[in-house]
Structures are given as C-alpha cells and as structure tokens.
Amino acid sequence: MASQAARASGGSRSAGRRHPLATVALLLVGLLGTGGAYALFTSSATAETSASAEALVEEGGKLFAANCATCHGLDLQGTTQGPTLIGVGAAATDFQVGTGRMPMAITGPQAEVKPVQFTEEQIQALSVFVAAQGPGPAIPADMYLTGKDDVSNGAELFRINCAMCHNVAGAGGALTEGKYAPALSGVTSKHVYEAMLTGPQNMPVFNDANLTPEEKADIITYLKYLDETPSVGGFTLGSLGPVSEGLFIWIFGLGAIVAITVWLTAKSN
Numbered sequence: 424m425a426s427q428a429a430r431a432s433g434g435s436r437s438a439g440r441r442h443p444l445a446t447v448a449l450l451l452v453g454l455l456g457t458g459g460a461y462a463l464f465t466s467s468a469t470a471e472t473s474a475s476a477e478a479l480v481e482e483g484g485k486l487f488a489a490n491c492a493t494c495h496g497l498d499l500q501g502t503t504q505g506p507t508l509i510g511v512g513a514a515a516t517d518f519q520v521g522t523g524r525m526p527m528a529i530t531g532p533q534a535e536v537k538p539v540q541f542t543e544e545q546i547q548a549l550s551v552f553v554a555a556q557g558p559g560p561a562i563p564a565d566m567y568l569t570g571k572d573d574v575s576n577g578a579e580l581f582r583i584n585c586a587m588c589h590n591v592a593g594a595g596g597a598l599t600e601g602k603y604a605p606a607l608s609g610v611t612s613k614h615v616y617e618a619m620l621t622g623p624q625n626m627p628v629f630n631d632a633n634l635t636p637e638e639k640a641d642i643i644t645y646l647k648y649l650d651e652t653p654s655v656g657g658f659t660l661g662s663l664g665p666v667s668e669g670l671f672i673w674i675f676g677l678g679a680i681v682a683i684t685v686w687l688t689a690k691s692n
Contacts (some may be wrong), residue, residue, distance in 0.1 A: 516546075
C-alpha cells in the first residue's frame with residue numbers, strides 16, 4: 424500500500440511538472456510576437472515617412488519649375504543665367520530662398536536680400552527637392568548654438584576668417600566688380616551657419632575641417648553679442664572704421680571751423 428501511494432504521489436508530481444522545453448517555447452512565442460509587432464510598426468512608419476518625403480519632393484519640383492528653372496534649368500544643370508544646383512544641398516537652398524536672395528528680382532553682380540517670396544513649408548519643399556538631385560550640406564538641426572559658446576574665441580575666429588570682408592564689427596564692406604560683403608546685423612543664427620557651411624556667392628566654404636561646429640557656434644555667439652551690446656564709444660557711424668570717421672570729421676569738424684571763422688570775421692567787421 425505504501426509503495427502504491429508513493430507511486431501515485433510521484434505520478435501526480437510528474438503530471439504537474441512542466442516540460443523542460445515549455446519555457447523556451449514561451450520565450451520564442453513572446454519574441455516572435457514582439458518582433459512582429461515592431462516590424463509592422465516600423466514598416467508603417469517608414470512607409471508614411473517615404474510618402475511624406477515623396478510628396479515634398481513633388482511639391483518642391485513644381486515650385487522649382489515655376490520659379491527657378493528659367494535660370495537654373497529644369498534638370499538643375501544650370502544655364503548661362505544661373506549655375507548648376509546639383510550637389511549644393513538643402514542648406515544652400517534654405518539660405519538663398521530663406522533670405523529672399525532667390526529668386527533674383529533682376530540680374531546683377533550679386534543677389535541682394537529682399538522680402539522672402541515663399542512660406543516656410545515651400546522653402547522646405549524646395550530644399551528637399553534640390554537635395555534629392557545630388558548630395559550636399561543638409562540644413563543644420565539646431566546645432567548652431569549650444570549655450571556654452573565662447574564669445575572671445577568667436578571674436579578671434581571672426582577677425583581671422585571674416586573681418587577682411589565683413590568688417591570687424593560685421594558691418595559689411597565693398598568688394599570688386601560691384602560685389603560686396605553684406606552686413607551681418609540681425610541675420611538669424613541658422614542663416615549665418617548655413618552661409619559658413621555653403622559659401623554663398625563670393626564667400627568661401629568653411630567646412631568642418633576649416634571651422635568645427637563648435638567654432639562656428641562661437642562666431643555666431645560673437646555676432647549676437649554685437650547685436651545685443653550697445654557701443655560704449657558713442658555714435659558708431661555705421662561701424663565702418665576710419666574712413667567714415669575721417670569723413671565725418673572732414674565734413675562736420677572742418678565745416679564747423681569754417682563757420683566759426685566766418686562768424687568771428689563778420690562780428691569783428
């Protein structure tokens with residue numbers, strides 16, 4: 424009887440015990456279920472992203488054909504009126520269109536800043552369309568200011584790399600053949616970064632081998648410092664340096680001396 428009870432007890436324990444492969448099977452089922460759900464989700468998100476990108480490219484192509492193709496060609500290869508845009512990237516398009524320089528109002532030695540002709544959505548579509556035709560610098564993703572930027576280092580870098588054209592105070596200056604370096608006061612941080620990244624018009628390209636992203640951010644911080652800090656020396660006369668200051672003295676200073684001399688002579692007579 425005791426042996427029968429033991430066998431019965433052992434049999435019940437065996438019947439209640441899980442198979443050794445049951446845990447592995449449960450893990451496999453869980454992994455397959457999780458992986459399948461993730462794959463379904465990511466494929467749906469990817470499809471939506473691709474569809475959105477294709478819509479932007481299509482919209483940008485229409486805008487380009489209507490507003491830019493006359494000078495740059497329908498295939499972006501360029502014409503006698505405008506350079507090729509293949510490989511300039513989204514950053515160059517965002518800068519030129521986002522500052523109103525493009526499309527140009529009239530042909531001239533340099534595209535001038537004017538009111539922007541497109542909405543932000545249209546500028547994005549144009550940038551995506553141009554970028555799709557060839558690889559180039561992308562629009563910087565909020566990397567142009569870090570909050571830990573060095574103003575003094577930015578001032579030194581600006582004097583070394585930029586001041587010979589833009590003036591040490593960023594007031595701009597004349598170049599040859601009717602061209603000029605524009606004033607940098609009030610220019611957005613993104614557009615300053617894009618200009619350094621793409622080298623628009625007469626400006627050289629400052630890629631990350633020339634100026635690191637951190638150094639570019641320092642230069643932008645210096646320009647913002649100039650915008651926000653009043654001149655401690657009084658009236659700046661446009662911050663154009665000794666030429667404007669000398670002209671001011673010549674016209675007003677010498678004029679005042681002549682006026683005083685005439686007044687004293689007339690009074691003595």
